[in-house]
Amino acid sequence: MPRRHLLPPPTPAERAVVAAAKARLDRLSLYPTPVDIRRVRILQTPWLFELPWFRRFDGYEAGPLVFLRRPLEQTSEDLIVHELCHVWQSQHRFLRMALSYLWEGYRDNRHEVEARLGRGDRRTLGGGAGRQQTAARHASREPSVGRSSGSPRERPVWPPRGAR
Numbered sequence: 001m002p003r004r005h006l007l008p009p010p011t012p013a014e015r016a017v018v019a020a021a022k023a024r025l026d027r028l029s030l031y032p033t034p035v036d037i038r039r040v041r042i043l044q045t046p047w048l049f050e051l052p053w054f055r056r057f058d059g060y061e062a063g064p065l066v067f068l069r070r071p072l073e074q075t076s077e078d079l080i081v082h083e084l085c086h087v088w089q090s091q092h093r094f095l096r097m098a099l100s101y102l103w104e105g106y107r108d109n110r111h112e113v114e115a116r117l118g119r120g121d122r123r124t125l126g127g128g129a130g131r132q133q134t135a136a137r138h139a140s141r142e143p144s145v146g147r148s149s150g151s152p153r154e155r156p157v158w159p160p161r162g163a164r
């Protein structure tokens with residue numbers, strides 16, 4: 001697989017944060033099988049976040065790739081968990097996930113609500129979860145403290161839907 005050599009091998013720090021994020025997601029039961037992290041890579045691409053569409057985000061997921069605005073050591077684990085949750089979603093419902101942003105928008109999108117659950121909220125989405133989703137959404141709006149990159153801003157999924 002020559003594609004493997006397009007990227008430098010993951011550093012121990014990258015492996016560690018991906019493993020830690022997976023451990024947090026594994027406590028949620030959103031999908032029948034746990035997130036597969038074998039192909040997941042984290043890339044710092046500050047130039048990407050200079051582009052108009054991406055300016056509002058600090059992280060962006062595309063398939064197995066997670067793009068970060070800042071170096072890994074300046075990025076909160078919460079953001080990695082959030083993005084890895086999108087990786088997980090894409091592994092289980094890629095098409096529905098992509099299309100959902102077209103008709104559900106961003107903020108209340110099911111996939112965003114799920115990804116916010118990984119942020120220290122261990123409740124799962126289940127029957128009658130509307131109230132829980134609301135609670136999680138509101139909690140996620142609060143600025144993170146004690147982390148250098150605590151901004152909750154991150155990315156929508158491809159295709160870019162009409163979020164403001």
Ligand SMILES: [Zn+2]
Nearest residue numbers: 112115154155
């Ligand atoms: Zn998201």
